[in-house]
Amino acid sequence: MLERRKTRQIQVGWVKIGGDAPVVVQSMTSTKTHQVEETLQQIRRLYEAGCELVRVAVPHREDVEALPDIVKNSPIPVIADIHFAPSYAFLSMDKGVHGIRINPGNIGKEEIVRDIVQEAKVKGVAIRIGVNSGSLEKDLLEKYGYPCAEALFESAVRWSEKFEKWGFYNFKVSIKGSDVLENIRANEMFAKYTDVPLHIGITEAGMGLQGIVKSSVGIGILLYKGIGDTVRVSLTDDPVVEVETAYYILSSLGIRRRGPEIVSCPTCGRIEVDLPKVVSQVKEKLKDVKTPLKIAIMGCVVNAIGEAREADLGLACGRGFAWLFKKGKPIRMVKEEEMAQALLEEIYKENGHE
Template sequence: MIKRRKTRPVYVGNVKIGDDAPVVVQSMTDTKTHNIEETLSQINRLHEAGCEIVRVAAPTEKDAKALPEIVKNSPIPVIADIHFSPRIAFLALESGIHGIRLNPGNISDEGKIKEILQECKKKNIAVRLGINSGSLEERLLEKYGYPTAEALAESALYWSEFFEKVGFTNFKVSIKGSDVLQNIQANKIFAEKTDIPLHIGITEAGPSGKGSIKSAVGIGILLYMGIGDTVRVSLTADPVEEVKVAYQILQSLGLRRRGIEIISCPTCGRIEVNLPEVVKKVEEKLEGETLPIKVAIMGCVVNAIGEAREADIGLACGNRSALLFKEGQPIKRVSEDEMVDQLLKEIKKMKESGKYGGAGDKG
């Protein structure tokens, strides 16, 4: 059991972050925000995939002016991503937005930041204080020579103290870079010194395959250490993939359960069925299913029965057939040709029973 770091609560709209809340999954649209229809379409897709908070880019006045319509029609809280321009920040704050992301590395005027925070407090708008290795303040680059973990943590601590000095506490912090070990260390230093909730992730992680692995390592280690109240997996891919990978990471650590978890053994010379094909078919048929259950598809007698018994439902395969297990008990033997259909039929029954949470999320 992972013992999570105790943090104070922050609210982005109606979504609680920190304290005793489950780790929240976020993503960001890749549309031009001023294209309202396209942006809302993507937000709805993200919501269906399990995204709980969405960030949208607001680099221009045109984007900021689109925010009221987006906020009004979004099924989940919306955060405006603000860089460089305090003027656009103030426009965004008039839109009904649930949160804004501020990066002091590119809005360095403390007076303007104070004004933005005061307005956020009036309107009960949350702030994500974003510290990135690619936009660290000049004073820290001069002190450390390059963006070290210590430099990133020092920046986050400085600005957190600044926020609190001006009376603003409804904020979370993100400390991100593309270097996994640097990222872990920077977040660890910060986490040991405050109770401020942390949004974690590996920024610029890369394309889907490599980026997912890099994110799983960096995010997974931090979560195992109890650090992290909300996550984004940053991929050069469809944002929906970010949400899927985030839940897979959380599920692997027992922190959230959403959708089917397939347990299947590697291929080896003992297998007596076409296991890769069976797993592929099951995975394709269950794509998008939100029922939070564990499905074991095992290829031989060595571990098959044990793993199948431990799952909610499973196939223990061998000799061109399989024992179909449900809730730890064998219910029937099925041939290789019918095993996929029979497994799916039983999963459908499980969903219809309502016993397993239907389209719910355990965590």
């Protein structure tokens, strides 16, 4: 197990972040917030995928007006994302959101930020201080010349110390730059300096494979160093993919598991089965299983016994059939077309229907 940095605990609605709480997975809706049904549908899909906190954009007054319905019907706490319009921060808190995210750098005057903080204190709302390379304060940009790690760190320290001076502690910080190395450096500096919980992610990571790899490298390195109390993978994609990617990152590091983890071989000239097809059939068949399990699906017996020994269940494929392994022991042979079903039956035998 990796050792996590010791942080103070905060609470967004009923979800705890930091301290001994697990690393929380969050995402952001991509719908127009004022389209309440579409937004709630997306939130429910995110929830089903394992999302534990959801952020919604609040760029217009009609989005503010939609918040009570969304908060009331969301299965997870709702965070309002505020930029440039501090009045929407106050209004969103009036409408019952559990958290707000602000980038003090784009709110303008310090007195306004202080008033938002005072209101959050009164209403029991959590705040995320967002420090982004795109919205750094002018004086820091002048001092450092560009949004380097030192500038991001200084901004994060500046605002978290002000929040504490104003007697407010229910906040977390995110320091996000799209440059992976600067991002890691800035987060490391902040993590060494304070026990404020950190929300981590690589902003604007991009689309498809590029975004997934960039996020996995940046987030993975920070998590490996014990940094990160909550995580969002930012992708130009369906936000459900963000949540799935977050869990893949967390389970790769043994931090959190959700549902089956499938270990499968890369295939080679020995193979006598359509392995990608078998793996996708198994994935599809097990998509509603939430029990954390390790399943090894190997193209032939070469590595199967060793891998299967480490897994809860395993398939070692041959021509048109497979040996089904349980806790390292072969229990029976199954035909190719029955492999996915056979695994599911074994899971149900152990855990019952979910």
